[in-house]
Structures are given as structure tokens and as C-alpha cells.
Amino acid sequence: MSGRSLHAKAILGQELYGRLSHTKVLLVGAGGIGCELLKNIVLTGFGDITLLDLDTIDLSNLNRQFLFRKKDVKQSKAMVASRTASAFNPNVKITPIHANIKEPQFDVAWFRGFDIVLNALDNLDARRHVNKMCMAANVPLVESGTAGYLGQVQPILKDRAECFDCIPKPTPKTFPVCTIRSTPSQPIHCIVWAKSYLIPQLFGEDEDADAGGELDEAEKQGENSAEIATLRKEAQAFKSVRAALRSTSADASSSSSAAKQAFDKVFHSDVLNLLSMGDMWRSRAPPTPLDFDAIRAGTFVLARKSKNGAVAPQTNGTTGSSVAEKQLNGGSTSASVSAEANGAKLKDQRALTLQDNLELFVASAERLAVRLRAGEETISFDKDDEDTLDFVTAAANLRSAAYGIPGKSRWEVKEMAGNIIPAIATTNAIIAGLIVLQALHLLRRSYSALRNVHVQFKPSMPLSAITMCAPSPSCGVCRDTYAEVRCDPARVTLRQVVDGVLGRGAAGAGSASGGGEGEDGSGADGEGERDGPAEVSVYEDKRVLSDPDWDDNDGRTLESLNVTRGKFLSIVDEDGEFATIQVAIGALPPNHPLDGPALILPSPLPAPPRREKPRPATPPPAPPPALAGKKRSAPDDDIQELDAPSAKRSRTDAGTASGALPFTPSKKRRLEEDGLIMLENEGEKIEEDRDPDVIEID
Numbered sequence: 001m002s003g004r005s006l007h008a009k010a011i012l013g014q015e016l017y018g019r020l021s022h023t024k025v026l027l028v029g030a031g032g033i034g035c036e037l038l039k040n041i042v043l044t045g046f047g048d049i050t051l052l053d054l055d056t057i058d059l060s061n062l063n064r065q066f067l068f069r070k071k072d073v074k075q076s077k078a079m080v081a082s083r084t085a086s087a088f089n090p091n092v093k094i095t096p097i098h099a100n101i102k103e104p105q106f107d108v109a110w111f112r113g114f115d116i117v118l119n120a121l122d123n124l125d126a127r128r129h130v131n132k133m134c135m136a137a138n139v140p141l142v143e144s145g146t147a148g149y150l151g152q153v154q155p156i157l158k159d160r161a162e163c164f165d166c167i168p169k170p171t172p173k174t175f176p177v178c179t180i181r182s183t184p185s186q187p188i189h190c191i192v193w194a195k196s197y198l199i200p201q202l203f204g205e206d207e208d209a210d211a212g213g214e215l216d217e218a219e220k221q222g223e224n225s226a227e228i229a230t231l232r233k234e235a236q237a238f239k240s241v242r243a244a245l246r247s248t249s250a251d252a253s254s255s256s257s258a259a260k261q262a263f264d265k266v267f268h269s270d271v272l273n274l275l276s277m278g279d280m281w282r283s284r285a286p287p288t289p290l291d292f293d294a295i296r297a298g299t300f301v302l303a304r305k306s307k308n309g310a311v312a313p314q315t316n317g318t319t320g321s322s323v324a325e326k327q328l329n330g331g332s333t334s335a336s337v338s339a340e341a342n343g344a345k346l347k348d349q350r351a352l353t354l355q356d357n358l359e360l361f362v363a364s365a366e367r368l369a370v371r372l373r374a375g376e377e378t379i380s381f382d383k384d385d386e387d388t389l390d391f392v393t394a395a396a397n398l399r400s401a402a403y404g405i406p407g408k409s410r411w412e413v414k415e416m417a418g419n420i421i422p423a424i425a426t427t428n429a430i431i432a433g434l435i436v437l438q439a440l441h442l443l444r445r446s447y448s449a450l451r452n453v454h455v456q457f458k459p460s461m462p463l464s465a466i467t468m469c470a471p472s473p474s475c476g477v478c479r480d481t482y483a484e485v486r487c488d489p490a491r492v493t494l495r496q497v498v499d500g501v502l503g504r505g506a507a508g509a510g511s512a513s514g515g516g517e518g519e520d521g522s523g524a525d526g527e528g529e530r531d532g533p534a535e536v537s538v539y540e541d542k543r544v545l546s547d548p549d550w551d552d553n554d555g556r557t558l559e560s561l562n563v564t565r566g567k568f569l570s571i572v573d574e575d576g577e578f579a580t581i582q583v584a585i586g587a588l589p590p591n592h593p594l595d596g597p598a599l600i601l602p603s604p605l606p607a608p609p610r611r612e613k614p615r616p617a618t619p620p621p622a623p624p625p626a627l628a629g630k631k632r633s634a635p636d637d638d639i640q641e642l643d644a645p646s647a648k649r650s651r652t653d654a655g656t657a658s659g660a661l662p663f664t665p666s667k668k669r670r671l672e673e674d675g676l677i678m679l680e681n682e683g684e685k686i687e688e689d690r691d692p693d694v695i696e697i698d
């Protein structure tokens with residue numbers, strides 16, 4: 001028994017080691033990092049662990065999530081991981097929870113029940129959520145992440161160090177829209193075009209349904225009529241291809257003609273159109289329109305400078321055209337079946353010839369058309385959906401051919417289009433070890449020992465440790481003042497909560513809490529002047545619920561406003577003088593009498609600090625994402641307002657998000673999900689030299 005803990009005791013010291021057995025840890029995520037970390041903390045001697053994960057085990061997890069075996073596939077990650085790891089140390093209690101951390105029962109009071117939280121998540125949304133809950137509950141957090149060979153560990157402690165949201169996170173990858181639409185120069189540009197433009201145009205929802213009306217309107221407004229005629233023609237052409245792909249009267253030959261129609265439109269007519277814009281091609285090589293029949297017949301010659309590997313050399317066409325030949329010889333009776341068989345025969349890693357790509361384009365378009373006709377309303381790209389992957393591979397390669405760009409194998413397209421960064425077990429293991437070190441510093445309160453640690457791809461210095469920075473004064477998460485109310489959302493109104501928290505109008509707060517428990521009435525009501533905001537707006541996330549000129553919701557219950565357990569009400573000072581108050585909504589205590597007050601206010605009431613007025617000089621810009629976490633200016637106590645609180649709605653147009661773009665919301669969202677940033681005006685610039693992956697959109 002002592003053998004098990006001998007080393008841990010010697011290293012950690014008797015006091016800390018003794019404490020670990022009853023330290024309550026919450027570990028969120030039982031994936032690549034989570035499994036390693038669970039093993040580490042169990043072996044270190046932590047004795048009371050809650051492990052939460054929403055997912056079940058997938059076969060693809062087994063290569064790096066070593067607490068799982070093949071027999072465990074499809075079972076809850078939290079359950080299996082805790083069962084496996086419990087066996088490593090009989091003294092440990094692991095409580096598995098198979099759930100989403102964002103569920104309402106995991107409210108601030110629940111988080112407060114832990115001594116430390118460890119994140120082993122894989123998405124920003126959940127990380128942000130846990131960060132905010134830890135700020136509200138004032139519980140130390142260790143945040144982590146890996147991407148291939150890179151990794152990062154960040155200890156977070158309210159008021160002492162930057163929180164997860166102190167530094168804006170970079171958008172993964174962005175490409176200029178015009179590069180994607182008209183002037184691609186790299187394979188990825190063609191892949192993004194196929195996945196984010198062509199697939200939605202052909203197989204997605206009909207977003208241009210009312211494009212005709214918009215164009216009529218634009219014409220009336222005196223817009224360039226030649227341009228409008230072109231746009232109209234383009235919209236019309238897509239419309240008829242969409243219709244052909246969906247036509248239920250279609251037989252196999254007509255679906256292949258729909259594929260040909262699509263091909264002719266995007267690889268022939270559209271290219272001819274572009275070529276007619278002479279200006280565009282003054283300083284760049286013009287694209288070559290592709291000829292469907294000639295490619296099929298093997299007689300097509302790319303007039304472009306194809307020597308530098310523009311496409312797989314034409315000579316390969318003879319060996320590589322087996323698919324094409326079979327396809328041709330196979331006749332068209334069961335096109336989709338033979339296409340599927342041929343598709344399956346393509347070795348993922350093989351270079352595809354122009355003919356291969358054309359046949360793959362036709363075959364996959366046919367398969368997708370069959371699905372549309374069978375009732376699938378829309379189809380979007382999914383790297384694990386063979387049909388869409390084939391279609392994107394073929395379409396991207398054909399476009400690349402037209403533009404003299406090297407083609408990519410299906411395997412490479414899958415990796416690039418699916419944004420797949422291979423997970424590396426060793427990186428996860430290193431990061432999981434570093435998380436434990438930082439967690440121990442936090443538990444020991446040796447704050448000067450805390451470090452942001454990066455695992456980097458530098459053989460000479462694989463680890464870099466950076467001393468902690470003070471929280472960003474403009475952070476909209478950790479600079480807010482947190483408070484918690486416990487209430488029955490069906491019985492309290494928005495006004496009662498807001499007035500209660502601000503210590504105003506004794507009537508409101510008083511009657512709700514029935515003069516009851518917990519709240520601090522003294523000096524909080526009547527004429528007692530509380531130092532706080534004069535006029536406020538109230539938000540739930542980004543929803544405005546009330547502002548000084550609009551009180552329609554004030555008499556409504558929280559429940560009717562969908563402000564329930566686990567959510568926050570943000571009370572924002574209209575004058576920007578006081579910090580924002582974040583009111584966490586919690587449940588009434590379990591033993592609360594049924595006829596007891598419906599609202600228990602925090603005691604003492606929150607006292608948001610005054611913010612310093614912004615200095616006249618423009619504040620330095622937030623550090624670029626590439627430098628996120630690097631050492632910045634020394635911590636200082638004076639909190640300077642650089643920005644309005646994040647929740648605050650901007651009253652002027654300046655600085656609003658790119659709302660006025662000519663995209664439908666769903667289209668814009670899709671583009672953004674694909675890593676495209678829309679800039680609102682030309683003056684706006686993304687600094688490319690700071691992050692080479694970010695390219696400005698024009």
C-alpha cells in the first residue's frame with residue numbers, strides 16, 4: 001500500500017499528498033487528453049474525481065484513447081473510462097456522468113462543489129462555457145488542447161491570470177471570396193470552392209429562390225445591367241441543373257445528363273464567362289474551359305502550361321482511364337451501381353487523371369441525385385459521406401485542371417476538406433502530464449509557479465513555458481462581477497431579479513423573497529444610495545431582454561423569457577461606468593418550503609467596481625492570435641476600459657459585426673463555419689503577417 005504512494009508522497013510532500021485524496025476534481029472530456037489525464041490523476045493520488053463526457057466510444061478512438069477496448073465501442077466514454085481507471089487505484093472514487101456539460105443541472109452551485117476543474121475538450125463552445133462557469137463559481141481551471149504535434153496548457157484563476165476568453169481566438173482558416181470564386185491558385189482554394197460553394201448550390205437549400213426578385217430590384221436601382229444579365233443567366237443555369245438533378249421523371253440517362261449539365265456549366269460556360277473579363281487575366285494565367293466529350297473521349301488537351309504538373313499528365317490517361325473506359329463500356333443501364341463499384345475501386349491515395357475525375361464527377365453526382373430523388377431534401381459536405389467526398393474530390397480536381405493547379409488524391413482531399421489534423425497520442429500524453437503539474441501549483445496556491453506551457457514543433461525547444469499574464473482589462477468574461485440568485489423561474493419576474501440584485505425598489509425584491517432568507521436588506525433598498533449603475537440593459541447571452549427605453553419584458557417571469565437554471569442574466573450599465581453584473585440563475589435549495597420565497601438574492605449584493613474612463617489615446621490592439629499567450633505587458637492593478645463589455649449591444653454602427661452583407665444568414669454562417677471571414681468594408685484589414693493562415697477577403 002505504501003509502495004503505491006511512496007514516490008508521490010516524496011515528490012508532493014505529505015501535506016499536499018494527503019489533501020489530494022479528498023480534493024474534488026471535475027474532469028470534462030474523456031477523449032484523447034481526458035483518458036491520459038484520468039490515468040495520471042488516479043495514479044497521482046487524487047481520490048474524488050467526477051468525469052463527464054457526452055459521447056460514446058467510436059472505433060476510431062481506440063488508437064489513442066487507451067482506456068477503451070474494442071468491446072467498449074458504442075458505450076459511454078465517461079462510464080468506461082471511469083471503470084477502467086478505477087482499477088488502477090482501489091482508493092479512488094470516480095463518478096462518471098454521461099452528459100453535456102452545458103446542461104442546466106450543471107449550474108454555478110454545482111461547479112462550486114469542486115476544488116479544481118480540468119478541461120480536456122475539443123471545441124471552443126464547451127471550453128468557453130466551462131471557463132465562464134469557473135469564473136462565476138471562482139474555481140480554478142486548467143485548460144488544454146492539442147493539434148497534431150502542438151499543444152497548450154493554460155492554468156486559469158479568476159482575477160489572477162488571464163481567462164480563456166481574455167485573448168480572442170483566431171478563426172481557423174480563411175480565404176478571400178474572390179480567390180475561391182474566380183482566381184484559385186492552390187488546391188485548397190478549389191477544395192473549398194467544391195465543398196462550400198458548388199455542393200450547396202447544387203444539393204443544398206435553394207437560397208437563390210428569390211434571387212430573381214433581388215436582381216429585378218437591383219436593375220430598378222440602376223445597377224449595371226450587363227452585370228445583372230450575367231448574374232441572372234448564372235442563377236438560371238444553376239436553377240435548371242438543380243431541377244435536372246431532382247427530376248423524378250429522370251431515368252439513369254437523364255441523371256447522367258444532369259451531371260453533364262452541371263459539368264458544362266461550371267467547368268465550361270463559367271470559365272468562358274470569366275475569360276471574357278479581360279482585365280482579370282492581365283497579370284495571371286487565364287483558366288482553360290474543359291470539354292466534357294473530349295475528356296471522355298481521351299482527346300482533350302489542356303492548352304495551359306500543364307508541364308508543371310497542372311494535372312496528372314495526360315499520358316497517364318491511358319492507364320488511369322480504366323475507370324473511364326469501364327464506365328463507358330458498362331453502358332448506362334445501372335449507372336449508379338456501376339459508378340459506385342468503380343468509385344470503390346479507386347485507391348484513395350492514387351493520383352487521378354482528368355478522365356478519372358470526370359467519371360468520378362458524373363458517378364458521384366448521380367449517386368447524390370438518386371438520394372435527392374429518394375427524398376433527402378438537402379445534402380451538405382461530410383468527410384465521412386463517400387458520395388460528397390467523391391464529388392468534392394472530382395469537382396476540386398477538375399477546377400484545378402482548368403486553372404493549372406496540381407490535383408489531389410481522394411485521401412488528401414478528405415484531410416484538407418475535413419480540416420483533419422491527425423491526433424497524436426504522444427502530444428496528448430505530454431499535455432496530460434503538464435496539466436497535472438499546473439493543477440498541483442493551483443492546489444498548492446504557488447501562483448508564481450504557474451505557467452502557460454506550449455508544446456511546439458521545435459526540436460531545440462519542444463516546450464515553452466510563459467509566466468502568467470494579468471487578466472485583460474477588456475475581457476467580457478472575467479472582468480465582469482458575478483452573482484448568483486436562487487429562484488423559481490416560473491414565479492419571479494425579470495424586474496424582481498434585476499431590482500433585487502441592484503438593491504433597488506424594496507417592493508420588487510422584498511416581495512419576491514418574502515423578506516426572507518439570505519438576502520441582505522440592509523442599505524440595499526429605499527433611499528439608501530447604492531453605488532451602482534443608474535440605467536441598465538439586461539441580456540441573456542446576446543438577447544436583449546430590457547433596456548432603459550424598453551421594459552415590455554420586465555413584468556414577465558424568467559421562465560417565460562427562457563431564462564432558466566444554468567443561464568446568466570447580464571446587467572450592463574448603460575453609461576459604461578460600472579462593470580457588468582452576471583447573474584447566474586440557480587435552483588432553490590432542495591429543502592426549500594413550497595410556500596417559501598421564490599427568489600433568494602445573493603448576500604451581500606454584488607458591488608460592481610467602477611471602470612476607469614478610457615484614456616484618450618487609442619488602446620493597443622489585442623495581441624494577434626499567433627502570439628496568444630505570449631508574455632505581454634506586466635500585470636497592473638488599474639483596470640482600464642478598452643472596450644464596451646462584450647454583452648453590450650453597440651448603439652452605433654461602428655464596430656458591429658458584418659451584418660449588412662449580401663448573404664443570407666444561413667449562407668453566411670456556412671461560409672464562416674468553413675473558415676471564411678466576411679469583412680464589412682475595404683478599410684478593414686486582417687493582418688496577414690501576424691497569422692499566415694488568415695487571408696483577407698475582398
Ligand SMILES: Nc1ncnc2c1ncn2[C@@H]1O[C@H](COP(=O)(O)OP(=O)(O)OP(=O)(O)O)[C@@H](O)[C@H]1O
Nearest residue numbers: 029030031032053054055099100101120121122126
Ligand atoms: N459539451 C461537451 N460536454 C461534454 N463532453 C464534451 C463536450 N464537448 C466535447 N466533449 C468531449 O470532449 C472529448 C474531446 O476529446 P477528443 O478531442 O479526443 O475528441 P474525440 O471526439 O474523442 O476524437 P476526434 O474528435 O478526434 O474523433 C470528446 O470525448 C467529447 O465527447
Ligand SMILES: [Zn+2]
Nearest residue numbers: 163166475478
Ligand atoms: Zn478573461
